[in-house]
Each structure stands twice: as structure tokens, then as C-alpha cells.
Amino acid sequence: MFPFSPRSVELQKRVSDFMDAHVIPNEPVYFGQQDELADRWDSPPVMEELKARAKAAGLWNLFLPESHLGAGLSNLDYAPLCELMGRSYIGPEVFNCAAPDTGNMEIIERYGSEAHKERWLKPLLDGVIRSAFSMTEPDVASSDATNISLSAVRDGDDYVLNGRKWWTSGAGDNRTTLLIVMAKTNPDAPRHAQHSMILVPKDTPGITLVRSLKVFGYEHTPYGHFEIVYDNVRVPASNVLLGDGRGFEIAQGRLGPGRIHHCMRMIGVAERGLDAMIARARQRVAFGKTLAEQGMVQEAIALSRIEIEQARLLTLHAAHLMDTVGNKAAASAIAQIKVVAPNMAFRVLDRAIQVHGGAGVSQDTGLAGAWTFARAVRLTDGPDEVHLRAVARMELKRDLPAKPW
Structure with missing residues (x-):
């Protein structure tokens, strides 16, 4: 068996107790409030209450291995905590450990500039905004990611994005302000050097949320999975992560x-x-x-x-x-x-x-x-x-x- 650190063992008990005392009992409250919202892309109020409780209890950003940002746990030590959160549909978000924010925060922490971190990572870590990862496309087999075809053409100090994505999870949430977009910036480069990841504010002109896609009839509000059109979406070249062609x-x-x-x-x-x-x-x-x-x-x-x-x-x-x-x-x-x-x-x-x-x-x-x-x-x-x-x-x-x- 794989041994867990004393820190992980302690957190397992605390997370388990928190789930039993606060998260599981509030599931009916969450879904009841969700049914009564005037805008289904708003978050039920009880979620913010639960997040505040988790943050106050020190059960926050547990996924991050960086001790100055999260719990400083290894993948092995985090595994049982993630399992406990996964027992509830709403569990991961309560602890600010929900996808796609977890992956997006790790991307910005590892590959973003100090300006990126100040603008996006800080509010994501605080749980006051959410984000989405925009990669899959309807017109190509996205299982082969080299097929990704949304174009990003350099124009002076900007990139101009054109194309269509779908299954962009989290795009519908009214708290989502950031899209991380996988785009083709170097079509003539070697196959795995053609794409870049670009930070795109959700309110940038030219972005249209076309429709919400349902999973076997479930819409997964307030996050949603959206088809999005990018029509001459202009963002600064400085929004490219790590460098051109390094997606x-x-x-x-x-x-x-x-x-x-x-x-x-x-x-x-x-x-x-x-x-x-x-x-x-x-x-x-x-x-x-x-x-x-x-x-x-x-x-x-x-x-x-x-x-x-x-x-x-x-x-x-x-x-x-x-x-x-x-x-x-x-x-x-x-x-x-x-x-x-x-x-x-x-x-x-x-x-x-x-x-x-x-x-x-x-x-x-x-x-x-x-x-x-x-x-x-x-x-x-x-x-x-x-x-x-x-x-x-x-x-x-x-x-x-x-x-x-």
C-alpha cells in the first residue's frame, strides 16, 4: 500500500468531516436554489456560503503542490482528498478544487507572466471568478489535438482569433471571466509546434456563446458546456502563454x-x-x-x-x-x-x-x-x-x- 504523509492523513479526516457536516446535507439546498434562480447561469447562494466555510477552515486550494498557494501536497497525498470531494457533484467547487479551474490555475502558475498571475490567478485562487478551457472543435476530430484549427493570426501587437469551439465547459457561468484558448498560430511549423495557448477575456468583442450543449439531457448549470464562435477576436500578443507555438x-x-x-x-x-x-x-x-x-x-x-x-x-x-x-x-x-x-x-x-x-x-x-x-x-x-x-x-x-x- 502507498503511505500517506501525516499532513494528508490529517486533511483526509477534516475533509471527510466537512463533507458529512456541510456538503452532503446541503446538496438538496443547492439544487433547490438552482431551480429558483432567475438566471440559470448564476450560482446558488449556498455555494458561496460553503466556500466561505471551507476557506475559513483552511480547506482551500488543496490541489496545488505549491505550499505558498495551496496545501503543498504531492499527487499521492492529494488523491484521497480528491476522492472524498468527488463523492458529491458540488464537492470539488466548495474547496476551490473543481475542473477546469484546477488545471487552468496550474497553467497560469507554471507558464503565466507576473501580469497574468495578478490579473487571473489571484482571483481564481480566491474563488471569486471561474474559467474555462476552450480546445475541442466540432469540425475536426479533436481526439487528435494536432487537428485543432481555430486560427490566431499575428497583427501588430495583437493576435486575431477566428474559428469555432464546442464543449467549452464552464463558459456559461456568469462568474467565468477567462477562456484559455488552444489556437493555431504557426500553420507552417512542425506538427507539434503549430499551436499556442492564449488567455482570452470572456467579454472580448467577437465572442459569441452559440448554445449550451447537454450531456444526456443534463445541462450542468451554472457551468455548462458551450459552443462558441470566435469572430475576429483581438487579444494582445502578450496573452500568449510561455511563447508562440508552445501549446x-x-x-x-x-x-x-x-x-x-x-x-x-x-x-x-x-x-x-x-x-x-x-x-x-x-x-x-x-x-x-x-x-x-x-x-x-x-x-x-x-x-x-x-x-x-x-x-x-x-x-x-x-x-x-x-x-x-x-x-x-x-x-x-x-x-x-x-x-x-x-x-x-x-x-x-x-x-x-x-x-x-x-x-x-x-x-x-x-x-x-x-x-x-x-x-x-x-x-x-x-x-x-x-x-x-x-x-x-x-x-x-x-x-x-x-x-x-
Whole structure:
């Protein structure tokens, strides 16, 4: 087993207690307030109350490894905290540890100028604004990121952006003021030196939020996932991060932590799904016995526990490698968990839905929403097939004897 630091163990207890005392009980309040908002892209008031409580308790920006900004935890030490937050749909934001802000904050901290940090990172760290990452495009296969075609043409001291994006998560939120846009700035350069990441204020003229995209019917307000048109959007050249043509370099630095955070959250939501399955099985009677006494339900519970533990160990292994040998050397392990964790959560939640019967697919539990979220995560940071391809290629490069058997 992977040992956690005393600091991580302490925070695990505090985060768990905070989730039980404040976050989980306020889920109905959050969704009730959301239904009553005049503007669905506003945040329910209870969220700001919970964020203030978490900040006052010192449970804030826990994802950041920099001790002067966050908790100073390693990937391994942060993993169980992220899992605990992931038990609730609203949990990560309460602690200012929600995607895409986590990845965007890390980008600005690592690659932004002092001016970028003052304008964007500081309010993001304070939780007073939100951000979005604008990369995927409707007209190309974005699973191959070199296909990204939104153009950014240099014009004096500015870049002018033209093109269309979609699935820009968080763009609808009225608190979102920053878009990090992946754009093609050097079309004649080598394949992985053609793109740049540019900081674009959301209120820049020429930006049109075309429509909100739903995930299996869920709109995920107040964040949303938007199709966006960039029509002659002019931003200063100084808004380019790290340098012209270095977008892929930044992406590789961002995707390791971002992917593993998703996997940690998936384990949390699967644990809650298993808890719900067990509680339901104990309560319901069919054919003269509780569901918990039925062999098929027992099998569903047992398989779920086994699969959660397997996914957790693989995730902790990847986190350990990231801490000890770096993201590049941990690439295979990261790709493996990106496939394993959401598929595991999907299966566990599916079993929980089955045990709940009609209630499982209704709005009376959180299972249906969690199930669709787990399915979507299999696409969020690239489809399963891309990660499987990466693992296979690394395996095929291994040195083996001519006759291994």
C-alpha cells in the first residue's frame, strides 16, 4: 500500500468531516436554489456560503503542490482528498478544487507572466471568478489535438482569433471571466509546434456563446458546456502563454494532473454509488427476502468493491509515479487509469441503478446524473481509444527476448 504523509492523513479526516457536516446535507439546498434562480447561469447562494466555510477552515486550494498557494501536497497525498470531494457533484467547487479551474490555475502558475498571475490567478485562487478551457472543435476530430484549427493570426501587437469551439465547459457561468484558448498560430511549423495557448477575456468583442450543449439531457448549470464562435477576436500578443507555438508543451504539463484528478473523483462517486446500493439492498424486500439476501445482488456488491479497490490502487500507483519519476515516465500509468476509473464507476453506478429499480433512473437519487457523468468522463480528456493506443504503443516499445515463452 502507498503511505500517506501525516499532513494528508490529517486533511483526509477534516475533509471527510466537512463533507458529512456541510456538503452532503446541503446538496438538496443547492439544487433547490438552482431551480429558483432567475438566471440559470448564476450560482446558488449556498455555494458561496460553503466556500466561505471551507476557506475559513483552511480547506482551500488543496490541489496545488505549491505550499505558498495551496496545501503543498504531492499527487499521492492529494488523491484521497480528491476522492472524498468527488463523492458529491458540488464537492470539488466548495474547496476551490473543481475542473477546469484546477488545471487552468496550474497553467497560469507554471507558464503565466507576473501580469497574468495578478490579473487571473489571484482571483481564481480566491474563488471569486471561474474559467474555462476552450480546445475541442466540432469540425475536426479533436481526439487528435494536432487537428485543432481555430486560427490566431499575428497583427501588430495583437493576435486575431477566428474559428469555432464546442464543449467549452464552464463558459456559461456568469462568474467565468477567462477562456484559455488552444489556437493555431504557426500553420507552417512542425506538427507539434503549430499551436499556442492564449488567455482570452470572456467579454472580448467577437465572442459569441452559440448554445449550451447537454450531456444526456443534463445541462450542468451554472457551468455548462458551450459552443462558441470566435469572430475576429483581438487579444494582445502578450496573452500568449510561455511563447508562440508552445501549446502542446503546456498541454502535456496540464493533462497529467488533470486526468488523475478526474480518476480520483470517479472513485469517490463510485464509493457513494456502492453505499447507495448496499443501503437499498438492506431496505427492499422481494420474493420474501431482502435484496441483500439475493445472490445476484450480493454478486453486484462484491464485484463493485473489488473493482473500486483495483481502480484506487492503480490510481495511487500512477500518482506515486508522477511524484517520483515525473509525468512523462508515468504516461502509461496515467493513460491506464484514465480508461479504468470512469469505466469502473460507470459499472458500479449501473449496478446501483439496477438495484434501485425505477428510483435509480429518476430524479429521486443522484445515480442517474452520476452515471451520465461517468460515461462522459470517458471522453473528457480524450476517448478511451486514444489512451489504449498510447498504452499499447508503450508496451510495443519494450525490450523483450526473441522468444519470451
